[in-house]
Amino acid sequence: MTPTLKILIAEDDRVSRLIFQRTFESKDLFSGHLVRVLLASDGKDALDIFTREHPHLLIVDLLMPKLDGFELCRSVRESPHGRHVPIIATSALWKSGDALDVLRRELHVEFIAKPIDVTSLKQLALRMLKA
Secondary structure, three states: OOOOEEEEEEEEOOHHHHHHHHHHHOOOOOOEEEEEEEEEEOOOHHHHHHHHOOOEEEEEEOOOOOHHHHHHHHHHHHHOOOOOOOOOEEEEEOOOOOHHHHHHHHHEEEEEOOOOOOOHHHHHHHHHHHH
């Protein structure tokens, strides 16, 4: 049986969500795995999906309604099954500063600024999932 890789995309922008979804559903990206992409348009839905589905990778926009990406990352890290799940945070507005340093140092979250280079995102996701 082929293993299934679950990837949760938490992004409030519909177009970005679709781009991420298509990127990770690409057949050549994760050879030997079926990929199931889980989608959330706000942080609260993302946390609910994370708790229920236990994805292997999270892609999180930092500025979302109901629960922002910073709080989502913190909540994931505080859950028993979320301590070591790879998280990639994205933002068009947050590109530097203390908040991003906290994400990296304390929550072990990688960051990619928008606009996203899809090739870099794929490479980072592959690297994080193999670690």
